[in-house]
Amino acid sequence: MYERSQAFCVMNRNKRGITLDLTRPQGLALAKRLLAGADVVADNYSVDVLPKLGLGYDVLRKLNPRLVMLSMSAFGANSLYRDCRAYGSTLEQGAGLPIVVGNPDGPPVMSHVAFGDAVGGLNGCAAVLVALIHARNTGRGQFIDLAQIECMMPFAAPWITLQSIGGMSPPKYGTRHPQFVPHGCFRCLGEDSWVMLAAIDDKMWQRLAILIGRPDWAIDASLQSAEARRCIEDEIERAIEAWTHTRDADQAMSKLQAGRIAAGVARQPTDLLKDPHLRSRAFLQEVERAFIGLYPQPSMPIRDGAGPVAIRTAAPALGEHNGEVLSGLLGLSCAEIAQLASEGIIGTSMLSEGS
The missing domain is CATH 3.40.50.10540 (Crotonobetainyl-coa:carnitine coa-transferase; domain 1)
Structure with missing residues (x-):
């Protein structure tokens, strides 16, 4: 299962990997030669x-x-x-x-x-x-x-x-905010479907009140500050959820953003695999790796061109580049590398499995 570790596969792509038993003199000597x-x-x-x-x-x-x-x-x-x-x-x-x-x-x-x-x-x-x-x-x-x-x-x-x-x-x-009222996560139509929203200034509050069908709140002089709205925060949240609960989360977000109100869907992690924004940026790249097969990987969040930085190679399997690194960087012969493998100084499986 260590070959299927998601974090390892993401963090170690475009790298080479070797194994060395550092508790033994031969492995320690090789590490020192590499570090030199x-x-x-x-x-x-x-x-x-x-x-x-x-x-x-x-x-x-x-x-x-x-x-x-x-x-x-x-x-x-x-x-x-x-x-x-x-x-x-x-x-x-x-x-x-x-x-x-x-x-x-x-x-x-x-x-x-x-x-x-x-x-x-x-x-x-x-x-x-x-x-x-x-x-x-x-x-x-x-x-x-x-x-x-x-x-x-x-x-x-x-x-x-x-x-x-x-x-x-x-x-x-909780999901409320010390400065913004309202601010929170509200249930939408469907199971475990939510949208986050915030009224970060009084004008945004007025637009939100009108959108959810409470124009009286928008013109109420006593509600024109976050501190004043805090007194009826429970009531405001119930009114917002009555509006969001009848709508799909993406539909609710679209309507809120069209009204210039800060809002976003609370995505399930698996939703990101088909997220339209990420697709438009080609953020997910398909990578082939031993033990896993073809699977999506996130790109770096920065780029210097139109497309993402390429994932050149998948994360190495355990000990995948032992021969390449030890011969290329240290000049070891095939026989020397084979001897190290036979003695368990290097290997392609965990020591507990290989022993």
């Missing part, structure tokens, strides 16, 4: 994993003074929590997000999205690019100590600011 000619090494292990293997920055910079090493642990190398094991949910909790989302009278709510990996990767990419410029100009590499938990802090910054000013934890709003 590398520009960047990145890891998101716990902070002591690579040093214990003999691949700490103190060792690698002697092999390659220009090497940029990016360590992407959860809490950082010099943290009080450096030895804590952490996953995506750990970082979400540590950043304070579950406390500030959800319903006002409810417990902390988890998103179960590993934000730390993606946001840590973006910050790590920026740090590596700057470090590479430094290495090119000076001939010296750097050790970058990135703490994924710190990359999460901007998510919580608005609540930190509000609590610092007011001295109390800001209230939770």
